[in-house]
Amino acid sequence: MKMEFFGDGPALVIEGEYRLLIVADLHFGIEADLAAHGLHFRSRSTDRLERLLKIIDMADPDMLVLLGDIKHSIPSITRQEYDELPVILDTLRSRIPLKVFPGNHDIGIEPYLRDAELQPKDGTILDGVGYLHGHMYPSPNLTGHLMVIGHHHPLLLLKDEVGCALQTPAYLRAGLDTDKLGMNTLVENTPPTRVLFMPAFNEIAGYDILQIVKNPFSPLSRFMKTEDAEIILADGTYIGSLSSLQSDETA
Amino acid sequence: MKQLELLDPKVQVCIKKRGFSVLSEAQKQAIPLIHDGNHVVLIAPTGTGKTESAMFPVFNALLSMPSRGGFKAIYITPLRSLNRDILARMQWWCRELGLTVGVRHGDTPMGERRKQALAPPDLLITTPETFQALFMGKRLRKHLTQVRFVIIDEIHELAGSKRGAQLVVALERLHVYAGEFQRIGLSATVGNPDEIARFLCGKRPFSVVQVPVAKQLDITVRFVGDDFQKQTEILSKILKREGSTLVFVNTRVTAEALGHALYEHGDVEVHHGSLSKEVRIDAEERFKKGEIRILICTSSMELGIDIGRVDHVIQFGSPREVSRLVQRVGRAGHQLNTISRGTILATGFDDLLESLVIVKKAKANEIERVVPQRCAADVLANQVAGIAVEYGEIEQSKIREILERTSVFADCGTLLDDVCRQMEEHLLIRLDGTRIITTARARRYLSGNLSMIHDERKVPIFDMVSRRTVGTLDESFVVGWVHTGVVFITKGQLWRVIEIADGKLTVEPAKKALGELPSWEGEQIPVPFSVAREVGEIRRRRNISAYTTERDSIRFAQMFLTEMDKNRSLVPSDHLITLENTDEGVVCNICAGHKTNEALGRVLSILISARYGTTVGLELDAYRMLLHLPSSIRSSDVRDFLLSLEPSHMPGILRLALKRTALFKWKLVQIAKKFGAIDPDADYEKISIQRLLEYFEGSVVQQETFRELLSEYMDIDTAAEVVNKIKRGDISVALGPFSMIGAGGLFSSRDLVPPPTADQAxxxxxxxxxxxxxxxxxxxxxxxxxxxxxxxxxxxxxxxxxxxxxxxxxxxxxxxxxxxxxxxxxxxxxxxxxxxxxxxxxxxxxxxxxxxxxxxxxxxxxxxxxxxxxxxxxxxxxxxxxxxxxxxxxxxxxxxxx
Incomplete structure (x- = not known):
């Protein structure tokens, strides 16, 4: 297994037998929700799609895995999504086969997807790696695998010597407490089960990693082993362990 | 009094009845000009009967107009309190003359507003912002067709601001309904009267009546030392000798401290902007009635609110600007042809020299210019939204016609197109080819954005540990810059942000600072370049006795400079910049004023931070800047940077330097709000607003942020000129030991200048x-x-x-x-x-x-x-x-x- 990081996504290529391009949390249609919160911007769907197409061209994968929250509005589809979504999905599938793991924002997306594209919400193994959106308990079948998930939109706050800070998308890799997650671990010599939290592709979504750890909002974030968690920037720069960041914070 | 013979006998009778026996110079000159229908800007000190000069001929004209049919004259002042004052004065005249008068501003009750809509008064007194609102109602718009006069009081206060730019567009919007009307501007003394007149009139012909102020001023400077106790003792002694006195201070904190120290006098009150309206009005009333003798105040008392007789004005600390001194001291001797007496109490070396220079300039009538804001994109966005709501649908060319009649938006190139496109981006208007169409949001936007003043939500800062609110921050500052984990400074203490939620900022005391962090303890009054230069000249020529005969001042200044010599310190001057090493970094002593130092300091900081990959902390005032640097970077390094500066590259470097600073993001959010991108009550909690702001990259919103910062906060052209002077050898640069001058002064603004790339973090x-x-x-x-x-x-x-x-x-x-x-x-x-x-x-x-x-x-x-x-x-x-x-x-x- 080999990984390639695309910082401009953020996107990830995982290469085993095949080259899979992984992208999480596109949140097409987020602008309608922003407006409801008093922030008024035109739809940036085209820009976001262009960015994704460019990465597909660069990465040249065999398949595109969308880790959920393709769309944004819940509980129903907005006018913006009704207009945009079919075009977006058609544009993508005209280039490359799709696999979609629906997320909590994807209510009502099924009619827009083909049968072979739609994947189980609690995840499945593709080419040796587990995938799911990450808002619910993972399927026990994923035990002993690396699970790549979206949903959490991790951002890292970086500080330079004087304290000037910036937030940047980052990956969080951690071990899992499989017992508490109700995952089958009876088999001896099971390789470790790990989770990789993927940053959101949507350019304005984001939560501080330390907040995700402090106030977990999903089974996987609640039952990860924070002591061996490590952080990697969107472009693949290794940052270090979560615990070293936490000690910075309290220093 | 022959000027009065021009007027209707009824008006003449009233003038006599009111007890005007002689006309002031201002009145003599202005009345005939206004009577003849000229656009007039009248520039005279407060208390010279400016309002009457304007209103006698206006009353005269109103008498001959048919009653009913709408507003005939609109009187605009920058403040509600001034409105109340003017209303009280106008009510008498209008009653005598059988005219109607009304006031309309934010505080006006609904019933009164409705009455005005049904039966509009002949004379309407209002603020620039409420004037905007008149265009929103169908019935009110109809009442605008009869307007023959617009009088703008204290126009100097508006002309340099975005409020002013907004107001003059509104005047041209009024022109669409009323045709040509007569414009009268009343102003305190300014350095550029013609520009103020053009600001008011656009390309129309105008007359300026100017009553010189200098000969009426009698100002002395006293040195009182830097010990607060001693300062108040001297002040207390002076106050005992004087009659009714206004004591002007530069900050609210000083006002409170002095109020406390002088409490025992028993006849002292404090007056500043943070006090409630009731408290302020009460203080004004009691001063007017003579119940209190001393009023300690900030700029809140500069404008012409009538507070009765003032015998003496004391300015505590340097007034920083000539215009401010003239305005403040002008409050004394509120009677015609009397001399205004004032005393400046100087508190330190910089303060003393600065005060002396300012007094000299005041006597020579060298008042600062008021520079109108040209092509301010957010003002334009605000006005396009207003016009869209006013007309529902309008051709862009019609708006262009309105703009071209103003002086501040004529010849702004493609700005209108850029602004309209940006507004469409934020769904505030719709564009259909060349037509601009209003949206449901636009009306809502307007009711929240009538004013160009950033009247912002203050975000409370809640300390988790002590469980109490420790202060507030401007919302735009919080939104643009603060996020979880960030450390900032307020009230002299460091705080770390734990959470931004439910409209408040939860923090904990930060144990260690990674460095100095941005802070704005209220906006400072900048010392102009020319004042700072002349202070430098006194330091060089040591000719303090040419400025004052007061023994204490001369002795102190000479002693100070002798002490500098004894320590073998170089005395920085208008011809010499000195750089000194300190434990915290490098002090650059440059006599160039706040705005120039701000520009120069930021340019130096970004170059240093880019070269060494470290963030540079910057603090400065009018005479020096302190660069917070790692100890490996010394004054000789800073000198090399200073000497290698290329003036033509400086504007570009400064733009780069600004982008990642807190100041820039703060302004960007404020301006984005005026474009309708961000509602006043927006909820930022769910998204990364920092990254949202990247949507403004290259937009007219970003462009306006640069324009405002580069014109209002810093002066890059003058900074480039200083560098040119260094290159030509007119100013030399030398290294010296840390000196008394380098250590002096309070640093006013501070900011961090991070390296240009994120890579460093x-x-x-x-x-x-x-x-x-x-x-x-x-x-x-x-x-x-x-x-x-x-x-x-x-x-x-x-x-x-x-x-x-x-x-x-x-x-x-x-x-x-x-x-x-x-x-x-x-x-x-x-x-x-x-x-x-x-x-x-x-x-x-x-x-x-x-x-x-x-x-x-x-x-x-x-x-x-x-x-x-x-x-x-x-x-x-x-x-x-x-x-x-x-x-x-x-x-x-x-x-x-x-």
């Missing part, structure tokens, strides 16, 4: 981690010594304390078991392989020392990778970049993921 994080990482050092010679320690504690060339060898392997903490294998008497095949590996490791440490240890403690870096990194022979940042590359490669491999 990543590198800093990497360095911090590697420093903190534990390493396992083990001797490969005697094989009998091992120690676990932090990388930062490893000496440059680690050595075994037992055998003295430098053949030390640097292992990861979890690799300590490998070392145990070395001591086995019998080694397996695998053990031999490990031994080879450790020897290789130790040999790298032997040849490269601590650098090798650092490389070897990186994630996934073994002896092979380490030698590859070390072979690049890089140092400093480049060395760490090599480590970063190696780690990045490792992260991509199966080894990391399985």
């Amino acid at each position: 990543v590198l800093a994080t990497l360095k911090r981690r590697l420093d903190q990482d534990d390493v396992f050092l083990a001797c490969m010679n005697c094989r009998d010594w091992k120690i676990r320690t932090a990388v930062s504690r490893v000496p440059d060339h680690p050595q075994c304390p037992k055998c003295g060898a430098r053949l030390i392997a640097a292992l990861k903490p979890y690799e300590d078991e490998l070392y145990l294998a070395m001591r086995k008497p019998r080694k397996t095949q695998a053990d031999h392989a490990i031994e080879q590996r450790l020897l290789k490791n130790a040999n790298i440490v032997l040849s490269s020392g601590k650098k090798a240890v650092i490389a070897l403690s990186a994630r996934g870096v073994g002896p092979e990778n380490a030698s590859r990194i070390l072979a690049t022979l890089t140092d400093g940042d480049a060395f760490y970049r090599e480590i970063m590359k190696a780690e990045r490669n490792f992260i991509q491999t199966h080894r990391y993921w399985s």
Whole structure:
């Protein structure tokens, strides 16, 4: 297994037998929700799609895995999504086969997807790696695998010597407490089960990693082993362990 | 009084009845001009009957107009309190003359507003903002068709601001309904009367009536030292001798402190903007009635609110600007032809010299110019929205016609198109070819954005530890810059943000600061370039006695300079810039005023931060700046930067420097709000607003942010001129020891100038981690010594304390078991392989020392990778970049993921 990081996504290529391009949390249609919160911007769907197409061209994968929250509005589809979504999905599938793991924002997306594209919400193994959106308990079948998930939109706050800070998308890799997650671990010599939290592709979504750890909002974030968690920037720069960041914070 | 003969007998009767026996100079000149229908700007000190000069001929004209049918004259003042004052004065005249008068502003009750809509008064007194609202109602718009006069009071207060730019567009919007009407501007003394008149009238012909102020001023400067107790004692003595006195101070904090210190006088009140309206009005009333004799006030009392007789004005500390001094002292002797008496109490070396220069300039009538804001994009957006709501649908060319009649939006190129496109982006208007169409949101936007004043929500700062609110921050500042984990400074203390939620900022006291952080303790009054230059000249020529005869002042200034000489300190002046090393960084003594130093300081900071990859903290005032720098950067380095500056590159460098600062993001959010992108009550909690702001990259919103900062907060052209002077040798640059001048002064604004790329923060994080990482050092010679320690504690060339060898392997903490294998008497095949590996490791440490240890403690870096990194022979940042590359490669491999 080999990984390639695309910082401009953020996107990830995982290469085993095949080259899979992984992208999480596109949140097409987020602008309608922003407006409801008093922030008024035109739809940036085209820009976001262009960015994704460019990465597909660069990465040249065999398949595109969308880790959920393709769309944004819940509980129903907005006018913006009704207009945009079919075009977006058609544009993508005209280039490359799709696999979609629906997320909590994807209510009502099924009619827009083909049968072979739609994947189980609690995840499945593709080419040796587990995938799911990450808002619910993972399927026990994923035990002993690396699970790549979206949903959490991790951002890292970086500080330079004087304290000037910036937030940047980052990956969080951690071990899992499989017992508490109700995952089958009876088999001896099971390789470790790990989770990789993927940053959101949507350019304005984001939560501080330390907040995700402090106030977990999903089974996987609640039952990860924070002591061996490590952080990697969107472009693949290794940052270090979560615990070293936490000690910075309290220093 | 022959000027009055022009007027209707009824008006003449009233004038006599009101007790006007002589006309002031202002009135004599202005009345005939206004009577003849000219656009007039009347510039005269307060208390010279400006309002009457304007209103006698207006009353005269109103008498001959048919009653009913709408507003005939609109009187606009910048403040509601002034409105109330003017209303009280106008009511008498209107009653006598049988005219109707009304006031309309934010505080006007609904009933009164409705009455005005049904039966509009002849004379309407209002504020610029409420004037805007008149265009929103159908019935009110109809009442605008009869307007023959618009009088703008205290126009100097509006002309330089966005409020003013907004107002003059509204005047041209009024023109669409009313046709040409007569414009009358009333102004305090300014340096550029014609420009103010053009601001009011656009391209129309105008007359300026100017009554010189200088001969009526009698101002002395007294040196009172820098001890607050002594200052108040002297002040107290002066106050006992004087009659009714206004004491002007520059900050609210000083106002409160003085109020407290002078409490025992019993006849003292404090008046400033943070006090409630009731408290302020009460203080004004009591002063007017003579119940209190002393009013301590800030700029809140500068404008012409009638507070009765003032015998004497005291300015506590330098007034910083000539216009401010003239305005403030002009409050004294509120009677015609009397002399205004004022005293400045100077509190220190800078303060004394500055006060003397300002008094001299006031006497020479060298008042600052008021520069109108040209092509302010957010004002334009606000007005386009207003016009869209007013008309529902309108051709862009019609709006252009309105704009071209103003002086501030004529010839702004494609600005209107850019602004309209941006507004469409934020769904505030719709564009259909060249037509602009209103939206449902536009009306709602307008009701929240009638004003160009950023009247902002204040976000409370809640301290988790003490469970209390410790202060507030401007919302736009919070939104644009503050996020979880950030440390900031307020009330002199450091705080770390824990959470931004439910409209409040939860913080905890920060134990350690990583550096000085941005703070704005209220906006400061900037000292102009010309004043700072002349202060420098006095320092050079030591000619203080040419400015004052007061013995204390002369003695103090001479003593101060003698002391500088004794310490062998160089005295920085208008011809000399000195750079001094301090523990915190480098002080640059430059006599150039706030705005110029702000521009120059930021340019220097960004160059230094880019070269050394460190953030630079900047604090400055009119005479010096302190650059917070790592101790390795000294004054000679800063001199090299200063000498190598290329004036033509400076504007570009400054723009780059601004982009990542807190100040820039704060302004960007404020301006985005005026474009309708962000509602006043927006909820920012769910998204990364920092990244949302990137949508403004290259937009007209960003452009306006630059325009405002570069015109209002800093002066890059003058900064470039200073650099030119250095290049020509008119100003020399010298290094000197830390001096009394360098140490003096309170630093007003501070900001951080981060390096231009984000890369530095990543590198800093990497360095911090590697420093903190534990390493396992083990001797490969005697094989009998091992120690676990932090990388930062490893000496440059680690050595075994037992055998003295430098053949030390640097292992990861979890690799300590490998070392145990070395001591086995019998080694397996695998053990031999490990031994080879450790020897290789130790040999790298032997040849490269601590650098090798650092490389070897990186994630996934073994002896092979380490030698590859070390072979690049890089140092400093480049060395760490090599480590970063190696780690990045490792992260991509199966080894990391399985």
